[in-house]
Amino acid sequence: MAHILLVEDDSDIMRINQSFLEKEGYNVHCADSVQQAAFLLEECTPDLVLLDVMLPDGDGMDFCGILRQKTQAPVIFLTARDENDDVIKGFRSGGDDYITKPYDLNVLKARIEAQLRRNARPEAQHPRIELPDLTIDLFSGTAELDGNACSLPQRELQILYLLASRIGSRISYHEIYEKIYGCDVEDSKNTIRVNISRLKKHLAMDDMSTYEIASTADGEYVLRRVIF
C-alpha cells in the first residue's frame, strides 16, 4: 500500500530491489537520476525514499535537503560508502537511516517497515475542551452537553469555547465580541445576546442541565457548573 521512491543508478540493483519490494506489496517508483527523482517526488508523493548517494547528475545527500522541504517521508540512504564521516553526513543531511551495500533484502525490508511505522505520526489530536458532561470540539464544530451532541454554528461555538475556557469566571460582552470579531463595536451587546440565546437552545440547556450560562448586571456572562 505504501509508496516507495527508489533512486538508484545501477540498473541491476534497481531491478532486484524493485521486484523484491513489489513482491512485498509496496508501490515502487523508480528513478535513476536526481532529476528524475525530483520529478517523481512530485508525481508519486512517496511515503518513503530509498536514496543512492552517488548519482550521475548529482549527490543524493544534497537532494535529500531539497526533498525534505517537500515531504516528511523518511529517507533511507543506500550506499557503498561506509566511512563514519559519510554516515554522519548522511544523517546530517536529513536522512533517517543509512544502509551500506551489500545488504540483505530482508534487513532492508525490516528497516523500511521500521521507518514507516515510526513515521506513522499519531493522529493530529483534535483541539477540544473537556469538562465533566461538557465537551467542545473545535475541529468538528460540535459540542456535547449531558450526553447529547450537536453541531454548532461558528459564532455559538466560539462563544461556548470562550466561556468554557474560563468556566466560573465572568467575561464581558465586549471581551467576547473583541475575541471573536477582532474589534469591539457600539452594540456588541445584542449580537452576543442573541447568539447566546441560540446557543442555549442548540445545547438544550435548561434547568435540568449540569451547566448554565448566567448573566450579571453589568454586561458579563459566566458558564457555571450547577450542582444540586
Place this chain on the structure above:
Amino acid sequence: MAHILLVEDDSDIMRINQSFLEKEGYNVHCADSVQQAAFLLEECTPDLVLLDVMLPDGDGMDFCGILRQKTQAPVIFLTARDENDDVIKGFRSGGDDYITKPYDLNVLKARIEAQLRRNARPEAQHPRIELPDLTIDLFSGTAELDGNACSLPQRELQILYLLASRIGSRISYHEIYEKIYGCDVEDSKNTIRVNISRLKKHLAMDDMSTYEIASTADGEYVLRRVIF
C-alpha cells in the same frame, strides 16, 4: 474591578474589611450566613471569596466544597482558629489560603492580590497549526497563506487542517471524508474535490504560493511546501 465575596458574621469585622477593600478598588459583596453567601455566589459571581469558617447557619469549609463546584474563584479562609489541623482541613476542603485573625489589612490585600494574580489563568491559547507562511486557526476559522488571511467555511477549514496536520503525506478522499463526516459514503470523491477547489480559490493558492495541494492518481491528496 475584581468582585470579592466577603462572608463574615461579625458585623464589625465585616464593616472594616468591606470599607478597606472598597477603598482599594474592589467590588465587595457581603454575606453574613452560608445561605446568603450561596445566594450571592449566584448573583455576583465573585472573582475571589473571603470566607469565615464559623457561621451561624453552617461551616465555611463545608460551604467551600459546594462553592468549588460552581466557580474556580480562589477562596481565602479568615478565622481565629489557628490549630494546624484546622489549617490543613481548610486547604483540604478546597481553600487557596488561610489567614488567622487578627490580621493586618495590608497583608490581607497582598494575599488577595497574590490569589487573583495566580488565578489570572493564561489566555486559552487558540488551537492552531503554524507552518512557515501558513497558519490555520480553528477558533477564528481563519487561515493565512503567504501573508493574506481569510476566513474559511467549516468544510474547507477542516480539509486544510487535516492536510496541514500531515503536510507532505498523502490522505485519501475516504479518510478526509471519514474524519469530517464521521462515516464514509459512496461518492465522497466529488464532495471533497469541490471543497478543495473552493479552498484553493479562497486561499488564492496559485503557482506563486509557497504551498500546493497535489493529487495523486489513486484518489489521494497532499499538501506540499513548494521550494524554488
Place this chain on the structure above:
DNA sequence: AAACAGGATTACGATTTTGTAATCGCGGAG
C-alpha cells in the same frame, strides 16, 4: 396600576455555505 428599563427571545431577510450535478479541460488511446 401604568410606565418603564433592560435582558431574553423570536422574526426576518440578506448572505454564506455546501452537496449535487453539469461543464470544462487536458492528456492518452485509437
Place this chain on the structure above:
DNA sequence: CTCCGCGATTACAAAATCGTAATCCTGTTT
C-alpha cells in the same frame, strides 16, 4: 484528429448562518 476518461471547476438550489430589529417578559419605579 477525434473520442474517452477523469479530475478540476463552475452552476445551481436547498439549507444554514447571523446581524438587526421587533417583540416578549419580568422586575422596578412612579
